[in-house]
Amino acid sequence: MSESINLKYIVPGDDFTRAGEASGAVKRKLKQLGFNSDVIRKVAIAMYEGEINMVIHAGGGEADVEILPDKIHIILADQGPGIPDISLAMKEGWSTAPDNVRSLGFGAGMGLPNIKKYSDELKIETELGKGTKLFITVNVSN
Amino acid sequence: MNVGDIQKILKADLICGNEDQLEYEVQTACGSDMMSDVLAFVKNQSVLLTGLNNPQVVRTAEMMDMRCIVFVRGKTPDSSVIELAKDHDIVILRTGLRMFTACGLLYSNGLRGGCEKE
Ligand SMILES: Nc1ncnc2c1ncn2[C@@H]1O[C@H](COP(=O)(O)OP(=O)(O)OP(=O)(O)O)[C@@H](O)[C@H]1O
Ligand SMILES: [Mg+2]
Numbered sequence: 001m002s003e004s005i006n007l008k009y010i011v012p013g014d015d016f017t018r019a020g021e022a023s024g025a026v027k028r029k030l031k032q033l034g035f036n037s038d039v040i041r042k043v044a045i046a047m048y049e050g051e052i053n054m055v056i057h058a059g060g061g062e063a064d065v066e067i068l069p070d071k072i073h074i075i076l077a078d079q080g081p082g083i084p085d086i087s088l089a090m091k092e093g094w095s096t097a098p099d100n101v102r103s104l105g106f107g108a109g110m111g112l113p114n115i116k117k118y119s120d121e122l123k124i125e126t127e128l129g130k131g132t133k134l135f136i137t138v139n140v141s142n
Numbered sequence: 143m144n145v146g147d148i149q150k151i152l153k154a155d156l157i158c159g160n161e162d163q164l165e166y167e168v169q170t171a172c173g174s175d176m177m178s179d180v181l182a183f184v185k186n187q188s189v190l191l192t193g194l195n196n197p198q199v200v201r202t203a204e205m206m207d208m209r210c211i212v213f214v215r216g217k218t219p220d221s222s223v224i225e226l227a228k229d230h231d232i233v234i235l236r237t238g239l240r241m242f243t244a245c246g247l248l249y250s251n252g253l254r255g256g257c258e259k260e
Contacts, residue, residue, distance in 0.1 A: 016196075016198070017196065017197045017198075017222060019198065019201070020197075020198065020201035020204075020205075023201075023205065024201065024204055024205075027204070027205065037207065041184060041205070041206065041207065044204075044205040045181050045184065045205050045206070048181070048201065048202075048205045049178065049181065052177075052198075102176075104194075104196060104198065105175055105176055105177040105192075105194040105196065105198055105199065105202075106176070106177055106178060106198070107176075108176040108177075108178045108179050109178075110176075110178035110179060110181070110182050111178050113182070114178060114181050114182050117182075118184075
């Protein structure tokens with residue numbers, strides 16, 4: 001694999017049951033390309049948490065994934081409400097998720113901390129009323 | 143232990159999975175209804191016990207390469223959940239036991255949480 005592979009997914013905001021399809025597809029692609037399972041799992045979990053966030057907090061969005069031999073870049077962009085206080089949102093256990101989201105098994109306030117933990121780089125751009133963009137990078141170590 | 147042992151210990155019904163899959167070796171497990179809690183601790187856990195019944199349970203197991211989901215409190219998974227599990231070669235078991243009891247039984251039979259502290 002010498003060139004980069006670019007993948008793009010639309011993440012629908014109105015169907016919770018489909019959240020995770022994009023992450024699952026990326027996981028399968030990385031497996032097919034022969035990446036090691038630790039790298040695959042880091043990418044899958046970080047992207048899945050971000051994908052779920054776009055669905056439950058932002059009405060859906062888009063995922064762009066760039067696969068390079070030595071790193072994987074994931075950009076998750078939505079046009080949701082934005083995050084008022086990023087440092088608060090990064091705290092373990094901090095969540096604004098309503099009860100109905102909690103009854104679906106999310107809203108523990110662990111998603112962003114998980115993304116931070118499983119990625120090698122995480123940048124968040126957010127503007128209130130405009131949307132949020134996550135830039136996630138996972139390095140491929142051999 | 144393997145998935146078949148878990149089925150016996152928990153007197154669980156096999157909702158989906160075949161003979162070969164019952165031979166899967168498992169060492170560690172995780173019990174939670176909050177999926178991000180599950181996703182927070184990756185230590186090659188291979189079994190997820192949960193009372194939550196929706197496709198995200200299977201997706202969470204998929205992302206973590208888990209091999210078996212146990213639905214506690216007699217929760218019967220929806221067909222969408224079962225189909226997704228089949229697609230990903232994940233075994234589904236159902237036990238009438240509650241979470242605490244199911245986890246306790248598995249722990250006392252040697253299954254561990256897989257996090258350093260445990
Ligand atoms: N894409 C987003 N758009 C708007 N707000 C967001 C977005 N992602 C996260 N947030 C805000 O940041 C908070 C923390 O996010 P985080 O993913 O850590 O927890 P959670 O989604 O509430 O729960 P969990 O991830 O454990 O299911 C959210 O409750 C929400 O207020
Ligand atoms: Mg989240």
